[in-house]
Amino acid sequence: MSTYVVTGCAGFIGSNLVDRLLAVGHNVIGIDDFSTGQRRFLESSLKSERFRLVELDLLDIDALQRAIKGGEFVLHLAANADVRFGTLHPRRDLEQNTIATYNVLEAMRANGINQIGFSSTGSVYGEAKVIPTPEDAPFPIQTSLYGASKCAGEGLISAYCEGFGFRACVFRFVSILGERYTHGHVFDFYRSLRANPNELPVLGNGKQRKSYLYVQDCIDAILLAMEKAPEKFNVYNLGVDSYCEVNDSIGWICEALKVSPRLAYSGGDRGWIGDNPFIFLDTARIRALGWTPKLTIKEGVLKTVEFLQANEWVFGARD
Incomplete structure (x- = not known):
């Protein structure tokens, strides 16, 4: 080896x-x-x-x-x-x-x-x-x-x-996405909903498309x-051969957490300076080697939520 x-x-x-x-x-x-x-x-x-x-x-x-x-x-x-x-x-x-x-x-x-x-x-x-x-x-x-x-x-x-x-x-x-995830939109949304399940601040308009x-x-x-x-x-x-809107991911996260917050958008088509509102990569080259992803985006988001629910200590570790 x-x-x-x-x-x-x-x-x-x-x-x-x-x-x-x-x-x-x-x-x-x-x-x-x-x-x-x-x-x-x-x-x-x-x-x-x-x-x-x-x-x-x-x-x-x-x-x-x-x-x-x-x-x-x-x-x-x-x-x-x-x-x-x-x-x-x-x-x-x-x-x-x-x-x-x-x-x-x-x-x-x-x-x-x-x-x-x-x-x-x-x-x-x-x-x-x-x-x-x-x-x-x-x-x-x-x-x-x-x-x-x-x-x-x-x-x-x-x-x-x-x-x-x-x-x-x-x-x-x-x-x-997945187990041990401690940085990114699922982490940020989950932490925000822990603090206030009634309102969720969202950068941009929620229509940013990401893979x-x-x-x-x-x-x-x-x-x-x-x-x-x-x-x-x-x-x-x-990457996978699909993408979702930020709003889609918010919906999956809220459904998993059984919350229905009011969404407070900051506005605009991007979240911050340098944020790309549409990321979707062609993965034909890695697939040609015989690779195929096993989980969809939604399944990856839900796996991440499950990890955060079972390991809320990570929020204190990253504060």
Whole structure:
């Protein structure tokens, strides 16, 4: 079996990925600075002798080089994912997304590791003119600092593939849902309804159209691509073949919680600066490898609500 390095190992996707890798017999070196990751998500993994946790900041390149020694594959998920508030702290995206990715690549090079999977985002397409959006769609003007920082990370990775013989899979996600979810619209709506079940503030007009993907389907795609991707530099959109309005998701959440709040819209066709009112990705390329998502968007939303109902401690952990 192989040894994987997972950055952001205590996060939502990262901790689920660590569990999956251990379950199939791999060794895992997990790296997290716990700025947003949760130690409780690693409770099961920490019981395995095949898991080693290293707490460090990816900006500490010397410590990072030491930490990943012995790894064979790097799955780089650590990032600042706070798209909505990017304009309030622009340097955070630069440091945690772009510079941290450079440090990961240099630490890999120092250790003779040449295979990487990278969590990018569908936000790199900005407000795409082609819907559903394929991987080779023309890149428009970047509309968020998060998307711009991820685009820069992709550029660095492709250059390392060309210059140093790396092999990479870049994953452009839609929003991910499911167990251990602690960031995004379902989290925000659930928290708001806990505080006041009679009224729900909604950014924009609720008609924003978005696609979502269940976390275990996401992990299936990542591991399949790392095994079967044919090129030196590979880019895959990850999502389902449908989308929903924010209003649809609100309806499913409220039905699950048995509440009927008054919806208080802020107005406009988007929620914040850089919010794309329509995200729908073409996933033919990853499907060609044999991947098919198992859950619909609605099922993913309901799985997320179930997790939050059973783990309300996460709201205090993220306050």
